Amino acid sequence: MVGVSSAGDMRSAIPRHAAPAEHRPAAQLGLAQRLTIGWRDADRAAGLRTHWQRYGPLPPHPSRRLIEAVTRAGLTGRGGAGFPTGVKMRAVVERRGPAVVVANGMESEPASEKDEALLSRAPHLVLDGAAAAAAAVGAPAVAVCLPRGKDSLLAAVRYAVAERARAGCDHVDFEIYDLPHGYVSSSETAIVSWLNGGEAKPTAVPPRPFDKGVSRRPTMVSNVETFAHVALIARFGPDWFRQAGLPDAPGSMLITTSGAVGSPGVYEVEAGTLIGTALALSRVDGRVESVLVGGYFGSWHDFSELKDMPLSSAALRGIGAGTGAGVIVALPAEACGLQETARVLRWLAAQGARQCGPCTFGLPAIADDFTQLATARPQGQLLDRLHRRLGVLSGRGACAHPDGAVRLARSALSAFAADARMHASGRPCQGARQSRSTRRVLPIPEGVEGWR
Amino acid sequence: MSRRLAINPIACTGHGLCADMAPELIRLDEWGYPIMPDGPVPDDLAVLARRAVRLCPALALRLDRVGSGR
DSSP, rough: OOBBBOOSSTOOOOOOSSSOOOOOOOOOBBBOOOOTTTTTTTSSSOHHHHHHHHOOOOOOHHHHHHHHHHHHHHOOOOSSSSSSSHHHHHHHHHHOOOOOOEEEEOOOOOTOOOOHHHHHHHHHHHHHHHHHHHHHHTTEEEEEETTTTHHHHHHHHHHHHHHHHHHHSSSSSSEEEEOOOGGGGGSHHHHHHHTTSSSSOOOOSSSSSSSSSGGOOOOOEEEHHHHHHHHHHHHHHHHHHTTTETTEEEEEEEEEESSSBBSSSEEEETTTBBBBHHTTTTTTOOOEEEEEEEEESSSEEEEHTTTTSSSHHHHGGTTTTOOOOTEEEETTSSSSSHHHHHHHHHHHHHSSSSSSSSHHHHHHHHHHHHHHTTTTTTOSSSHHHHHHHHHHHHOOOOSSHHHHHHHHHHHHHHHHHHHHHHTTTTOOOOOHHTTTTOOOOSOOOOOOOOOO | OOOEEEOTTTTTOOOOHHHHHHHHTOOOTTTOOEEEEEEEEGGGGGHHHHHHHOOTOOOOOEETTTTSSS
């Protein structure tokens, strides 16, 4: 079940005209309502007619002009990597031959619900953006990739695609695929591999998808929320897009909050909103000392350090963090962050594709070390060994899976340093001693059914 | 011409021959998988690097021109 809120003031509702952005400090940023118009009262997807009432029709867009608009808007990918979307579109269009567009709705990040919320509330926004991008990069078809097993989500998107076919409003064909829902199966090379008839596992780069992707064609793989923003940029232009957010983090973004909050769920905020402000939207519940930001490839931080930081990758980079997939988890003060991290690391280790040595052997090793730490049952020189192992794994896989696990583990050792010292000497912290009675905070999905 | 050792981590099966051939450049982690040097290969070690590339049983090693993309 997806909790959704779009209450509050509307700082960036859809305009009549687009004035150049006025720059407001991050402290003044907050809730936005662009993608989330009408979500509060809806329990199902907006149909095509409602969608057009809200946003107007998608204007015809000469290809290069849309790429220019997306570039000037400063839109970055909303799936986690944060790559500039205009640069990606240009790279695809500059390659020869027909291109392919892939809308990535896999959302393998367990603490994120925003892609599912978006696709099940406003599927036409995503499909508009993918159609516009396909026209811009010269792609005759769009592959919409969704997690297998999410039947109601698949049904909502299938219904929306059928609606568009009846209305005859697109010049591209939409194909819907359901892929195995593993953590690494949502990476762009894994999706391309699966669409090419292989397993949904990451492949070695080069070649990158923009160069040789689906059927060896130049392929634009972007997150579904990214396409929803493209749909609005195509309508209202880059100046309008930049009216929300910060100069180096423009627009709005969907976030998913959970943990020690009264109203967990999906919110749309201006990019650059202070993390404390973003978390306050879902009512912080009780005492919170630590926050996980980004996702399971993200990082733990003291809430006191994080609350005045803007949701901007440029700003967060300075403290070794990133906005990732917009995940913000408030750890209840009574929970043990080391135990939460150990559970996630064991799951991440099991989610590896077993392709690269450093990931196949390294991740289970650090997950074991972390479990010893979390249970305060250290063997040998636990912390030395763990730090040494964390030091050799980054950058050595075909994909960034080991890098993400290492980032999470390191940030936990830093954010929970005092607890880690206690645990490493065999004395569990108070949270760990009481963990039987406290609920688990970070969700761990069930196993996947394979790679095909 | 400056060159850098690069590995296809999926192809690599951890034979470890590269670390035998070019210990000045490549060391193995505790699981037997090679760790590539950070910078470009120094000229006086280029022969070793080329031999490691040639003898890799998994054809997982290569020498990339520095600055020629990834």
